[in-house]
Amino acid sequence: MxxxxxxxxxxxxxxxxxxxxxxxxxxxxxxxxxxxxxxxxxxxxxxxIDINRLPLSTIEDTEDGGLRLGALVTNADTAYNEQVEKRYPLLSQAILAGASPQLRNMATNGGNLFQRTRCYYFYDTAMPCNKRQPGSGCGAMNGYNRIHAILGTSESCIATHPSDMCVALRALDAVVRVSGPSGERTIPIADFHRLPGHEPQYDNTIQPGELVVAIDLPAKGFPEYHTYLKLRDRASYAFALVSVAAALDMEDGQITDARIALGGVAHKPWRKQEVEAMLIGKPATKTNFQPVAEALVEGARGYGHNSFKIELAKRAIVRALEQAAKLEPTV
CATH class of the missing domain: 3.30.43 (Uridine Diphospho-n-acetylenolpyruvylglucosamine Reductase; domain 2)
Known part of the structure; x- marks a missing residue:
């Protein structure tokens, strides 16, 4: 060091x-x-620059009926916050699926946004990695790549984003608030993280000198029909091979709104709103969920060891939607 x-x-x-x-x-x-x-x-x-003394450790209501999560509130305090559990249970579930209790007690909401990939080649400085050293190559491309991305990849990088919290934030259409030399601005969570393209060294769209101060949740939190499904190699303290944040609004058995975000499959939480629209006005059935799963994973590419993720993701999407619609017990 x-x-x-x-x-x-x-x-x-x-x-x-x-x-x-x-x-x-x-x-x-x-x-x-x-x-x-x-x-x-x-x-x-x-x-x-230790920011723990900054006044960013509160959770409070916003004027539009949403909830503002201070950047320095810990993951544990967020997950167990009464308002988060009641109004945004999908987020609470996702946070509690991540890491360990000890880490959740230390990790902050702002820091969670900036988690870097757990790609083996990124962490091993003896191996080539375009994310760590641009232009050196991608060791995962033709190496052991079981945990790597199947969607949104490039010839430069097939790393995945590791956060569980961010997958739920993407499904909920959260907004990131930042403060920097030019003042304050907001970034929709959809635009905060980047796909690798030809510049995989950049994980997000934050500008030099900017600090995340809060995360805003919209008024709509899908408190009734939701689930966070995380498939991993062991039941705790493991990163997702595939995860799904699914949320539905339903009326008389018909779906009136749908959100589906995937983790463990891309360089950022993966979501296609045009695919979610396929469910609007339809009954919540496995028959209707299957084509949505196919469309959401359309264009996926495996790299050998991780090719199993393509089918796993499709099955996970269907299962998560069944759980969200309460057609299948949440386990």
Whole structure:
């Protein structure tokens, strides 16, 4: 681990200015991902800006009937918050499916957005990785790639985004609020994370010097018909091979609104709103769910060891929709 300087500002403006004036600096809150990356020499910040003193640790109602999650609220406190459990149970389920209780007690909402891929080749500095060292190649492409992406890939990168929370946020149409040198702005969660393209070193659309201050949830939270299904190699403390955040509105057995977001399959949470529209006005049945699953995974490409994910994703989508519609018990 390289040497670094340390700062602990107590105002957002000071933190933003510190980051802007120190090239190579990084914000740190819970540190559950950044410290691992530093130990492996994947990340080498020359300055850490500890933001834990900033006033970003509240959950409060918004004027439009939604809920604002402070960036420094821990994942655990978010998942167990009374309003989140009542109004956005899909988000609570997704957070509790991730990591371990110890990590959820430390990890923050803002930090969760910035999780970096768990690709083996990204973490191994002896291996080529375009995300870690642009232009060096992608070791996963022709290597062992069982956990890697099947959708939205490029010739430069087939890494996946690891977050569970972000999959639920994508299904809920959350909005990320940031503060930077040019003031505050909002970023729809759909636009926050990037597909790899030819620049896989960039995970998101955050601008230099910007700090995430909150995540806004819209008024509509799908509290009745929802599920977060996570398929993984073991029942706890494992990242998703495929995950599905499914949420429905139903009236007299007919679907009036539908949200489906996938995790573990792409460089960002995967969602196609035009596919969700296929369910509107139809009964919640397996017969109607199957073509939706096929359409959502259309264009998927396997790379050998991960080819099984294509069929797994289709089955997971159908199962998640059945669970969300309460046609199948949630387990």
């Amino acid at each position: 390289n040497s670094f300087s340390y700062a602990r500002p107590d105002a957002i403006e000071i933190a933003v200015d510190d980051l802007a004036t120190h090239h190579g600096a990084k914000f740190i809150a819970g540190g559950t991902n950044l410290l691992d990356l530093m130990k492996e020499n994947v990340e080498r910040p020359n300055r850490l």
